[in-house]
Amino acid sequence: MTYCLAIKVNSGLVLASDSRTNAGMDHINTYSKMYAFDMPGERCFVMLSAGNLATTQAVINLVERDLEQNAPTSLNTVAHLFEAADYIGNLSCEVQRQHSGGTLRSGVNLETTFILGGQIGEQPQELLLIYPEGNYIAAPPSKPYLQIGEIKYGKPILDRVVRPETSLGDAARCALVSLDSTMRSNVSVGAPYELAIYEAGRLHLEHRMLLDIDDPLYVDIQQIWNKALIDGINALPQFDWEAALRPPSAG
Amino acid sequence: MTYCLAIKVNSGLVLASDSRTNAGMDHINTYSKMYAFDMPGERCFVMLSAGNLATTQAVINLVERDLEQNAPTSLNTVAHLFEAADYIGNLSCEVQRQHSGGTLRSGVNLETTFILGGQIGEQPQELLLIYPEGNYIAAPPSKPYLQIGEIKYGKPILDRVVRPETSLGDAARCALVSLDSTMRSNVSVGAPYELAIYEAGRLHLEHRMLLDIDDPLYVDIQQIWNKALIDGINALPQFDWEAALRPPSAG
Numbered sequence: 001m002t003y004c005l006a007i008k009v010n011s012g013l014v015l016a017s018d019s020r021t022n023a024g025m026d027h028i029n030t031y032s033k034m035y036a037f038d039m040p041g042e043r044c045f046v047m048l049s050a051g052n053l054a055t056t057q058a059v060i061n062l063v064e065r066d067l068e069q070n071a072p073t074s075l076n077t078v079a080h081l082f083e084a085a086d087y088i089g090n091l092s093c094e095v096q097r098q099h100s101g102g103t104l105r106s107g108v109n110l111e112t113t114f115i116l117g118g119q120i121g122e123q124p125q126e127l128l129l130i131y132p133e134g135n136y137i138a139a140p141p142s143k144p145y146l147q148i149g150e151i152k153y154g155k156p157i158l159d160r161v162v163r164p165e166t167s168l169g170d171a172a173r174c175a176l177v178s179l180d181s182t183m184r185s186n187v188s189v190g191a192p193y194e195l196a197i198y199e200a201g202r203l204h205l206e207h208r209m210l211l212d213i214d215d216p217l218y219v220d221i222q223q224i225w226n227k228a229l230i231d232g233i234n235a236l237p238q239f240d241w242e243a244a245l246r247p248p249s250a251g
Numbered sequence: 252m253t254y255c256l257a258i259k260v261n262s263g264l265v266l267a268s269d270s271r272t273n274a275g276m277d278h279i280n281t282y283s284k285m286y287a288f289d290m291p292g293e294r295c296f297v298m299l300s301a302g303n304l305a306t307t308q309a310v311i312n313l314v315e316r317d318l319e320q321n322a323p324t325s326l327n328t329v330a331h332l333f334e335a336a337d338y339i340g341n342l343s344c345e346v347q348r349q350h351s352g353g354t355l356r357s358g359v360n361l362e363t364t365f366i367l368g369g370q371i372g373e374q375p376q377e378l379l380l381i382y383p384e385g386n387y388i389a390a391p392p393s394k395p396y397l398q399i400g401e402i403k404y405g406k407p408i409l410d411r412v413v414r415p416e417t418s419l420g421d422a423a424r425c426a427l428v429s430l431d432s433t434m435r436s437n438v439s440v441g442a443p444y445e446l447a448i449y450e451a452g453r454l455h456l457e458h459r460m461l462l463d464i465d466d467p468l469y470v471d472i473q474q475i476w477n478k479a480l481i482d483g484i485n486a487l488p489q490f491d492w493e494a495a496l497r498p499p500s501a502g
Contacts, residue, residue: 152403156432181407207492228483
């Protein structure tokens with residue numbers, strides 16, 4: 001499994017991913033699921049992936065080859081972010097078709113879902129989710145985030161915190177908490193975590209972080225967050241019946 | 252869908268449920284999913300259900316009939332909570348078998364999962380999850396809670412807060428937050444919410460609550476909790492790169 005998420009706030013984008021891959025319980029590995037294509041001053045793209053690892057790597061290989069060979073269509077030629085999504089969606093469908101003969105027999109699922117974030121020239125920054133079928137959707141305006149993979153555990157915190165006016169720092173903290181909540185509930189999601197922070201209008205990816213489970217910053221975040229939740233529960237209104245409870249026994 | 256959960260702390264049990272049922276998107280209804288069987292001074296049981304509504308109602312009808320008719324086996328005769336789980340599991344399997352001929356053709360799923368909490372005489376209070384197959388498990392000792400139905404959205408808060416030494420009040424607040432987080436993410440889970448609070452050793456269910464979406468207490472809890480989370484994210488450590496961010500533009 002995998003958990004990736006991306007948040008679009010007025011001041012920029014935060015993209016975050018775990019790094020655990022598994023093909024069965026006894027074949028667990030660590031792979032990055034974040035791919036950045038940075039053409040400073042002109043355009044900047046970050047991709048996240050969830051799904052078949054071979055499909056993902058094949059798509060990334062093709063994206064890189066098209067850039068190197070100055071192909072007629074590449075991340076360097078597309079004029080809008082939706083065209084980049086179209087291009088990646090087409091590559092993904094092509095790769096899946098190419099191998100579908102071999103996997104029909106084995107029952108392996110070749111599908112991969114991508115999140116694409118970035119900005120081209122003077123156009124607005126954008127965040128798109130590209131389905132295995134090659135079509136795509138934008139992040140919703142009022143709750144501007146997208147998730148792929150094991151999305152449920154980490155969703156409530158995003159629903160409660162993320163708004164267009166949220167700061168980039170808070171969005172990144174929220175992304176880490178969302179990853180941490182998921183990792184605690186599903187062993188197939190795991191550290192290290194990668195974060196990319198894109199400032200709107202920069203046309204260059206300046207901030208990337210790699211956080212492992214024993215990184216002091218991550219340990220701090222976990223501890224402070226746990227305490228905030230316990231204190232938060234404790235600060236909610238008391239119930240009428242609490243006054244009538246027996247005092248806790250010494251045992 | 253449904254979301255029910257139960258928490259066992261040293262000082263007692265909290266059982267909580269939503270009340271939305273649906274057979275398709277255009278057939279949504281409100282039913283209680285909580286059933287209490289209280290024999291004050293002797294024994295006390297609370298059941299929660301997730302799954303087929305007809306199976307659930309049939310099982311509850313049989314449990315009530317067996318009590319009225321002083322049947323050889325009933326909630327009044329079992330000597331341990333695990334025997335009560337066995338009895339309910341058997342009834343559930345029987346009901347499913349009885350109707351399986353008719354539903355094989357329609358593809359309807361007859362399964363129901365139950366949570367059973369309670370205490371019999373001087374035995375310890377217990378919390379059991381009864382599978383549709385009739386077998387059952389106890390809540391784990393270190394994170395003593397059980398969930399049925401749409402369990403993922405509301406799980407992280409339980410993992411972070413619930414411990415054996417958590418107070419009954421905090422456990423009930425945590426259950427409400429867990430329900431609220433789920434309701435926000437899944438339209439097939441909805442208020443009113445029911446809570447039963449059982450004090451260990453009481454052998455009587457003294458505290459029950461029914462909270463609808465516009466109940467002032469529930470509105471308060473939602474607002475205070477939302478603020479606590481936003482403040483909590485804001486109180487997490489700052490990242491190095493935040494100092495280097497451009498100040499937000501006036502636009």
